[in-house]
Structures are given as C-alpha cells and as structure tokens.
Amino acid sequence: MSRVRVYELAKEAGMSSKALTDKLIELGYDIKGHSSSVDDDTAEKIRNTVLKSANTELVEKRIDSDKEGGTVIRRRATVIRRRAKVKDEPEQTEQTDADAEEAESAESAEAPPVDEKSVKLDEHRPDVEAARIDTGAQRKEEPARVVSSPAPESVTLPEKEIEAKKKEEVEPERAAKKVEPEAVERVEEKKKAQEKTTEDGKEPVAEQAPAVKEVKEVADKKDRQQKSAQPDEAVKKKKKIKTPPQKKPMARVVRTIELPQSEESGGAAPRPKRKPAKGPQQRRQLDGAGQQEVIVEKEGGRNRKKGKRVGFDDDKERDTRRGGKKGQKNVKFTHFGQDYQGRDGGKMGRRGRRMPKAVSPPAEMKASKKRFKVYDTISVGDLAQNMKVKASEVIAKLMGLGVMATINQPVDTDTAMVIAADFGYEVEQGVTEEIGMQMLREAEEGGEQQPRSPVVTVMGHVDHGKTSILDAIRKTDVAHGEAGGITQHIGAYRVRSGAGDVTFVDTPGHAAFTEMRSRGAQVTDIVVLVVAADDGVMDQTREAIHHAQAADVPIIVAVNKIDKDNADIDRVKRELSELNLMPEDWGGETMYCETSAKKNIGIDSLLESIQLLAEILELRADKDRKARGRVIEAQLHKGRGAVATVLIQDGTLHLGEYFVVGQYSGKVRAMLDDKGQNIDQAGPSIPVEVQGLSGVPSAGDEFIVVTDEKMARNVANVRSLKARESELGVKSKISLDKLFEQMSEGDMKELRVVLRSDVQGTLEAFAKAAEDLSTKEIKVKILHEGTGTITESDILLASASDAIIIGFNVRPSIKVKELATTEQVDVRSYDVIYHALDDIRKAMVGLLDPTFEEEVIGLAEVRDTFSVPKVGTIAGCAVLDGKIIRSAKVRVLRDGVVIYTGKIESLRRFKDDVKEVLSGFECGISVEKFNDIKVGDNLEAFIVKEIEATLE
Numbered sequence: 001m002s003r004v005r006v007y008e009l010a011k012e013a014g015m016s017s018k019a020l021t022d023k024l025i026e027l028g029y030d031i032k033g034h035s036s037s038v039d040d041d042t043a044e045k046i047r048n049t050v051l052k053s054a055n056t057e058l059v060e061k062r063i064d065s066d067k068e069g070g071t072v073i074r075r076r077a078t079v080i081r082r083r084a085k086v087k088d089e090p091e092q093t094e095q096t097d098a099d100a101e102e103a104e105s106a107e108s109a110e111a112p113p114v115d116e117k118s119v120k121l122d123e124h125r126p127d128v129e130a131a132r133i134d135t136g137a138q139r140k141e142e143p144a145r146v147v148s149s150p151a152p153e154s155v156t157l158p159e160k161e162i163e164a165k166k167k168e169e170v171e172p173e174r175a176a177k178k179v180e181p182e183a184v185e186r187v188e189e190k191k192k193a194q195e196k197t198t199e200d201g202k203e204p205v206a207e208q209a210p211a212v213k214e215v216k217e218v219a220d221k222k223d224r225q226q227k228s229a230q231p232d233e234a235v236k237k238k239k240k241i242k243t244p245p246q247k248k249p250m251a252r253v254v255r256t257i258e259l260p261q262s263e264e265s266g267g268a269a270p271r272p273k274r275k276p277a278k279g280p281q282q283r284r285q286l287d288g289a290g291q292q293e294v295i296v297e298k299e300g301g302r303n304r305k306k307g308k309r310v311g312f313d314d315d316k317e318r319d320t321r322r323g324g325k326k327g328q329k330n331v332k333f334t335h336f337g338q339d340y341q342g343r344d345g346g347k348m349g350r351r352g353r354r355m356p357k358a359v360s361p362p363a364e365m366k367a368s369k370k371r372f373k374v375y376d377t378i379s380v381g382d383l384a385q386n387m388k389v390k391a392s393e394v395i396a397k398l399m400g401l402g403v404m405a406t407i408n409q410p411v412d413t414d415t416a417m418v419i420a421a422d423f424g425y426e427v428e429q430g431v432t433e434e435i436g437m438q439m440l441r442e443a444e445e446g447g448e449q450q451p452r453s454p455v456v457t458v459m460g461h462v463d464h465g466k467t468s469i470l471d472a473i474r475k476t477d478v479a480h481g482e483a484g485g486i487t488q489h490i491g492a493y494r495v496r497s498g499a500g501d502v503t504f505v506d507t508p509g510h511a512a513f514t515e516m517r518s519r520g521a522q523v524t525d526i527v528v529l530v531v532a533a534d535d536g537v538m539d540q541t542r543e544a545i546h547h548a549q550a551a552d553v554p555i556i557v558a559v560n561k562i563d564k565d566n567a568d569i570d571r572v573k574r575e576l577s578e579l580n581l582m583p584e585d586w587g588g589e590t591m592y593c594e595t596s597a598k599k600n601i602g603i604d605s606l607l608e609s610i611q612l613l614a615e616i617l618e619l620r621a622d623k624d625r626k627a628r629g630r631v632i633e634a635q636l637h638k639g640r641g642a643v644a645t646v647l648i649q650d651g652t653l654h655l656g657e658y659f660v661v662g663q664y665s666g667k668v669r670a671m672l673d674d675k676g677q678n679i680d681q682a683g684p685s686i687p688v689e690v691q692g693l694s695g696v697p698s699a700g701d702e703f704i705v706v707t708d709e710k711m712a713r714n715v716a717n718v719r720s721l722k723a724r725e726s727e728l729g730v731k732s733k734i735s736l737d738k739l740f741e742q743m744s745e746g747d748m749k750e751l752r753v754v755l756r757s758d759v760q761g762t763l764e765a766f767a768k769a770a771e772d773l774s775t776k777e778i779k780v781k782i783l784h785e786g787t788g789t790i791t792e793s794d795i796l797l798a799s800a801s802d803a804i805i806i807g808f809n810v811r812p813s814i815k816v817k818e819l820a821t822t823e824q825v826d827v828r829s830y831d832v833i834y835h836a837l838d839d840i841r842k843a844m845v846g847l848l849d850p851t852f853e854e855e856v857i858g859l860a861e862v863r864d865t866f867s868v869p870k871v872g873t874i875a876g877c878a879v880l881d882g883k884i885i886r887s888a889k890v891r892v893l894r895d896g897v898v899i900y901t902g903k904i905e906s907l908r909r910f911k912d913d914v915k916e917v918l919s920g921f922e923c924g925i926s927v928e929k930f931n932d933i934k935v936g937d938n939l940e941a942f943i944v945k946e947i948e949a950t951l952e
C-alpha cells in the first residue's frame with residue numbers, strides 16, 4: 001500500500017503544510033510533521049474530512065468578513081469544475097436544474113421571499129455568467145455568489161438527499177477532472193494570471209477549492225453542527241450566505257458554462273462561424289443548449305457577420321472578376337452589399353474597404369479620361385470646366401503659385417499642367433495645325449530671295465498735298481490708261497514706273513497705319529512724309545514722324561508745293577532736322593525730295609529716291625514659296641461675300657489655294673488687282689483683292705497659304721478659340737501704376753510717353769524735364785508731343801508703342817476715352833508739370849501712391865448762355881455723359897482744352913435748384929467766378945477721391 005505525505009496532501013488542498021500538520025496532530029492523527037506519511041485510506045479520510053472542512057471554514061470566513069481577496073479564487077475553482085461537468089454530462093445540467101426546482105419548491109415552503117428570488121436568479125445565471133466569464137468583469141463579487149448558490153440547497157434540501165447528491169456529483173466531477181486535466185490547467189493558468197495580484201498567499205487555497213457541491217456539503221455539515229449549538233446564529237449565517245446570490249447569482253452560471261466546449265471550439269469555432277450555411281443550424285443547436293449559448297451565439301452571430309463579410313469579401317473578389325452584382329446576389333447579405341455601395345450610413349469603414357474594389361474599374365476608366373488638351377493657352381474658366389471643378393478652386397491654386405488670374409484670363413500650357421496635376425489631371429500639349437503650319441512655313445524658308453518692290457505709305461499734315469502727289473505718281477504709271485484700268489480702291493495700288501514698281505498703301509492717314517501696327521502688322525517699308533513748303537512742319541507732320549519713328553520705318557521727305565511763292569524749303573528742312581530728320585545735303589541721312597504735285601515737279605525724283613532706299617533696305621522675297629501677306633482692308637461685299645485686300649509680302653498666291661487669314665480660312669476663288677482685273681496669281685509686294693473667305697478679317701491680319709482645306713479650317717478654328725481667349729484675357733499694358741512692377745520684371749527699359757498740352761511751352765518744358773528723369777534702369781522717351789486735345793491717333797500710337805499719354809490741361813473726348821479704355825492705354829491729365837513729373841518719378845521708384853484721385857463723373861455741353869445780373873453767366877447745358885452733381889468741381893473745356901477749373905456755383909432744372917442732373921437731361925449751370933462760358937464749351941464735372949496709400 002502506498003503512502004501519502006502530509007505536505008502532499010497539503011499541496012493537494014492548496015493549504016500550507018504546517019497548517020495541515022497542526023490540524024492533523026490536533027485531530028489525533030499519527031504524524032509528527034509535514035514529512036510524515038499516511039496510508040491511502042487515511043489520506044482519503046483526511047481529504048474527505050479535514051481538507052473539506054478546512055475549505056468550508058475558509059469560505060465561510062471570507063463571506064462573513066466580506067473580504068474581496070478570496071472571492072476570485074472561488075470563482076476560478078468553480079469554473080474548473082463546471083467545465084468538467086458540462087463536458088461529460090450535459091444531462092447533469094438538467095439534473096441540476098431539476099434539483100434547483102426541487103430546492104425552489106422546498107424553499108417556497110419555508111424560505112423567505114429572498115430565497116425565491118435567489119433561485120429564480122439562479123435559473124438565469126448561466127447566460128449572465130457566460131457573458132461575463134471571458135471578460136472577467138466583476139470577479140471580486142462573484143465568489144460571494146458562488147458560495148451563496150449552494151446555500152439554498154443546503155438549507156432547503158434534506159440532508160440525505162444532499163449526501164446522495166453529493167456522492168453522485170463528486171464522482172463525476174472527479175472523473176471529469178481526471179479526464180480533462182489539461183483543460184483545467186489551461187483555465188487555471190489563465191485565471192492565475194488575472195488573479196495573481198489579489199490572491200497572494202491564498203492561491204493554494206483556491207487551487208484546492210473543491211467543487212461547489214462539495215463545498216455545499218461541507219457547509220451543510222458545518223451548518224448542522226452549528227445548528228444544535230447556535231441555531232439562531234446558523235440561520236442568520238444561512239441567510240447571510242443566501243443574501244449575496246440574490247444580487248449576483250453568478251456562481252451557478254459559471255458552473256453551467258461549457259468552457260471545455262468553447263475551448264474545444266475555440267480553435268474550430270471561427271471557421272464554422274464564417275460559413276453562412278452553418279449559421280442557422282448552429283443557432284438551433286445552441287438555442288437548444290440554453291439561453292447562455294444563445295448569447296454566445298449572438299456574439300458568434302456578430303462574429304459570423306464578420307465572418308460572412310470576410311467570406312463576402314472573398315466572394316466579392318471572385319465576383320468582381322465575373323461581375324460584382326451577380327456575385328452579390330448569391331450572397332446572403334446582398335442587401336448589405338448594396339447598402340455598402342449605395343448608401344453611406346455608419347458603414348464608412350466597410351465602404352472604405354469595399355468601395356475601391358467595387359468601383360475600381362470605372363475609376364480606371366476615369367483615370368484614362370483625366371486628360372485634356374491645351375493649345376497654347378486656356379482660360380481659367382475652361383481649365384476648371386475640363387477638370388470639373390469650380391473656377392474659384394483653380395483661381396485659388398493659381399494664387400498659390402503667385403499667379404493672379406480671373407476666370408476669363410488665359411494661362412499658358414505649362415501653368416495649366418501644374419494646376420491640372422494638383423487636381424489629378426493631365427494636360428496634353430495640343431499639337432495644333434498652327435504648329436503644323438509653322439513647320440510648313442519653316443519648310444518654305446530658305447528659298448531664293450529676289451528683290452521686291454517697296455511698299456510705301458504717304459503721310460503728312462492736312463492739305464499738304466498727299467493726294468496730289470499720289471495722283472502725280474499714278475500718272476507716271478506706264479499702265480495708266482490701259483484698257484479696264486479703272487483704279488479700284490482696294491486700300492493699296494501699284495505703280496509701275498520706269499525706275500521700278502512701287503506699292504502704295506492708300507489707307508486714310510497714319511491712324512490706319514498705326515492701327516495696323518498695333519495689331520503687329522508692319523506692311524510699310526518706307527514712309528513718304530509730305531510737308532508743304534509754304535506751311536512747314538505742322539502738328540500732324542510731327543505726329544506722322546513720331547508714328548513712323550515708333551514703327552522704325554525710314555522716311556523720305558517730300559517738300560511739296562515748292563511752286564508756291566512763299567515756299568521756304570530751308571525752313572522745312574530746319575524744322576524737320578529738329579525732329580531727327582536731318583537732310584542728306586546737311587550731313588544727315590534723310591532723303592529729301594522737292595516736289596510740286598500741281599506742276600508735276602520732282603515726282604520722278606521721289607520715285608527714284610524710293611527705289612534707292614528700297615535697294616539700301618535690301619527688300620527681298622522668295623516668290624516661289626507659298627504666299628504670305630497682310631490684310632490691308634477687308635469688307636463684306638454684297639455680291640462677292642467676304643473680301644480682303646491682301647498685300648502679298650512673300651511668295652506667290654495662286655487661284656484655288658487654301659489659306660488662313662486671321663481667324664478665318666478660305667480658298668482663293670478669285671483675285672482682283674488694283675485695276676479691277678482678274679488675275680490668277682500675285683507675287684511679293686502686290687496688293688490683291690481675294691474672294692473666298694469664310695469671314696471678314698481685320699486690317700493687319702496675317703494671310704497664309706496652307707496645304708489643304710483641313711489644315712486651313714483647323715488653324716482657323718484654333719485661332720478663333722485663341723482670339724476669344726485673348727479677347728477675354730486683357731493683356732495689361734504699360735501704366736504708371738504698374739511701371740515699377742513691369743520694370744522689375746525686366747520688361748521695361750523705356751517709358752514711352754505721348755504728350756499733349758494746351759500750349760507748346762508746356763510741351764517743351766515737360767519733354768526736357770521728363771527726359772532728365774531717365775535713369776540707368778529706365779529711359780523716359782517722349783514718343784510724340786502736340787498741342788490740342790488728346791486724339792484717337794494718340795491712343796493708337798500709345799497702344800501700338802506701349803506708351804502712356806500725359807495731357808496738360810487737355811482732355812480726351814468721350815470717343816477717345818472709350819478707345820483708350822479698349823486699347824488699355826493709360827491716359828493721365830495734369831494741371832501743372834510738377835505733378836506729372838512727380839508721378840513719373842514716383843512710378844519709376846515704385847512709390848506712386850497718389851493720395852488723391854480725380855474721378856470724372858459727367859460731361860455737359862453748353863448749348864446756350866444766359867447772362868443774369870448779379871449772378872453771372874448761366875450755361876444752358878445738355879448732360880452728355882454721366883451726371884452733374886451740385887457739389888462737384890468742374891472744368892471748362894473749349895475745343896478739348898481746359899480753360900478754367902473751378903466749382904459749380906449753381907445747378908438748376910428749370911427754376912429749381914437740384915442736387916444732380918443725369919445724362920440726357922438739360923440743366924442750367926453756373927461756374928463759380930467764371931463767366932466766360934461760350935456755346936460749344938464742355939463742362940466736365942469731377943470729384944476728388946482720397947485714395948489709401950498702398951504698397952502696390
């Protein structure tokens with residue numbers, strides 16, 4: 001027979017060897033110390049008596065003291081028991097339930113209502129405990145329930161039944177314990193880790209803790225022992241023991257939890273849960289197993305959902321390959337999948353995972369569409385539209401790049417690429433027909449250059465004889481008088497003289513000349529400046545000189561009317577010399593011809609001079625290449641449709657050729673020369689009227705022959721688009737406000753000024769002072785100066801030459817103002833030279849911050865005057881523009897020149913004083929301290945606004 005040592009027993013029971021030794025000695029066992037051994041029978045006896053008793057005492061002690069420490073231990077022990085039980089004998093749960101029912105019925109007879117409640121709660125313990133077992137929540141309180149649960153049984157069941165039950169239960173429990181030692185160990189280890197902090201030295205007790213029913217039995221025994229001695233106390237204790245379970249009847253729940261099952265299924269459970277097909281079956285099984293399992297199943301249900309989603313994802317991947325929707329239909333959660341894609345709800349995370357996969361194919365398709373073409377430039381609005389974003393977003397991006405642009409402003413391809421990249425788009429550089437055309441043009445370059453006839457423009461002051469000279473020249477035309485040779489006015493004509501051919505551009509004055517130049521067209525090779533010998537240099541003479549010089553076109557001076565008695569050729573030469581037109585015979589470079597159109601003197605000489613200068617200029621062209629030229633003028637003819645006079649500058653134009661002209665295209669259906677003759681080809685320097693245009697181009701537009709109709713049309717279309725963009729995007733021209741900025745950008749090397757003044761003296765004084773302002777960085781150049789009001793010609797000159805206009809005591813007319821606005825020409829008016837010079841100086845150093853700014857608010861024309869005694873002159877006016885305000889200041893303009901500046905003294909409509917009179921109405925105005933108002937004068941009303949200083 002084997003023997004068991006005391007310490008082994010102590011270890012089994014989880015108590016200290018010394019305590020057990022003392023206990024056994026006390027009970028009269030034949031041992032001396034913890035190393036002493038006892039035989040098996042004795043050991044079993046000790047186990048069944050001493051050790052159980054010790055545990056019961058421990059439990060009771062803890063309950064009484066209501067200490068928290070050991071409670072956890074108890075729960076752990078019960079957990080271990082329960083697993084073994086449930087696994088081995090599921091029926092036992094029923095039996096236990098039956099016992100509980102018995103207990104309930106027994107209790108109902110004698111136990112207080114509290115006990116009933118306790119029992120009822122016990123019925124629900126399993127699920128509650130199951131829900132808590134894994135979380136370990138409320139561990140501290142559970143032991144009290146554990147102990148309390150046996151208590152009702154111990155109280156309500158007869159002792160014999162308890163004994164019998166105990167025997168029945170203990171054996172299976174032990175058997176289970178042996179069957180599943182590993183499971184127990186696993187749970188113990190798990191719980192140990194959780195309970196270490198609270199167990200301390202009591203851990204062995206916990207390990208030794210017997211099954212609940214064993215505890216019950218011992219407790220009952222003790223109760224019975226104590227009953228005889230202290231019956232009241234025992235009842236109290238019983239009640240005390242019962243009470244906790246009423247609140248937290250978890251002990252039994254723990255016992256019925258199928259931890260072994262869950263452990264068993266621990267590895268396998270997730271898998272079946274993922275399989276949707278097993279879901280319902282599993283639910284049924286679990287429902288049958290008990291309520292707690294339903295909860296477990298609910299949790300599992302959630303897991304299964306996840307599992308399903310996992311499966312769905314898998315399915316979806318498969319389905320995606322064969323078409324998502326079909327796949328979704330086969331899945332139980334089809335609706336879920338639809339929600340997934342269709343609605344957001346609170347499923348962003350899910351969507352977040354699923355959406356990309358589901359929509360990836362269209363996304364890729366979109367990606368391929370995220371590309372658009374840009375031809376040279378694109379407006380901000382169009383750019384935004386291409387990217388399907390708001391223009392404001394594009395503008396904000398541009399601002400981020402330091403580009404200030406409006407919705408209509410064009411941006412170049414590079415900028416568009418940068419912006420598009422920010423929005424995930426790609427910009428494709430549009431390879432335009434224009435580029436193809438440029439390549440064609442380049443391919444045409446390099447041909448043989450032959451001399452071509454010069455293109456001449458005749459300019460000069462009114463009545464100095466321009467027309468007469470041209471007539472005289474035309475008479476020299478060898479073809480003059482030929483059949484059908486009726487001169488057609490097509491804006492240019494060709495004169496074939498003995499000295500050579502000359503093409504005259506017969507546009508009305510230098511305004512057209514400059515207007516064409518402002519469009520980048522430079523058709524004139526030579527300017528013939530006509531100056532009447534008797535009149536000398538006049539305003540328009542100067543103007544013409546300035547226009548020609550601004551265009552860098554050489555001048556031949558024709559001193560006309562030399563037949564006149566008062567002709568003073570030297571005076572003309574002298575005056576012109578002051579304008580940088582020094583005659584050759586005076587050591588200068590300018591050719592002078594003395595002519596009399598009236599008497600046909602010097603005309604041949606003039607033509608020879610033109611030819612000579614043409615030779616000097618080496619005017620050449622390749623007549624064998626495709627034609628290229630400029631539009632002199634164009635119109636919509638009733639019978640012939642859109643026609644244009646084109647001056648061929650290079651190559652030869654043939655009938656039937658396709659061409660691009662400005663933003664239009666066409667095919668040469670017919671050509672007329674300056675005599676109205678149909679021709680089938682036209683070489684360099686020849687003006688022809690071309691029919692077959694798709695629209696009416698502008699003077700100065702380039703005319704280019706292309707290879708085919710398609711190219712012609714495409715180029716025209718793109719140009720039309722570009723023209724629209726450039727029309728919308730206003731190119732900023734020079735202005736004093738932006739002078740410093742433009743200087744800083746390196747674009748400005750010269751500040752060109754067109755000067756206008758009421759008196760010549762101001763012009764000279766200002767011109768000299770302004771040019772003295774020149775610095776290393778920028779030179780001030782007076783492009784043109786003249787007395788009198790600012791004219792359209794001034795605006796065009798300033799526009800073409802990127803100049804500003806400064807006027808002293810002169811104001812432009814409404815028409816001229818409108819032109820200035822259209823051409824973006826900065827027109828500034830001053831009263832005194834000092835202010836103008838000051839502004840230029842400040843502009844040059846970036847400090848132009850006018851504190852006050854005049855704003856013209858209205859213009860009235862004096863239609864009549866009335867002299868009123870003691871009041872003065874009242875001007876009967878018609879308000880032509882804006883409005884006249886009583887409190888405004890006023891300038892009196894006579895022929896565009898300011899003759900007085902003052903205040904409005906009175907403003908009346910009929911006999912009533914009014915505050916303001918709007919455009920289109922008549923009124924009476926008197927000007928303070930000024931009575932010299934005459935019919936035809938203009939009254940310009942203005943206000944002075946204070947402008948905040950900025951660092952612009």
Ligand SMILES: Nc1nc2c(ncn2[C@@H]2O[C@H](COP(=O)(O)OP(=O)(O)OP(=O)(O)O)[C@@H](O)[C@H]2O)c(=O)[nH]1
Nearest residue numbers: 461462463464465466467468560561562596597598
């Ligand atoms: N005595 C004389 N008179 C001339 C001469 N040339 C032109 N005239 C006269 O001057 C006047 C004006 O001549 P136009 O040829 O019309 O002068 P214009 O410069 O063309 O004038 P606009 O077209 O108004 O600018 C006419 O009466 C001519 O007869 C000339 O050489 N000698």
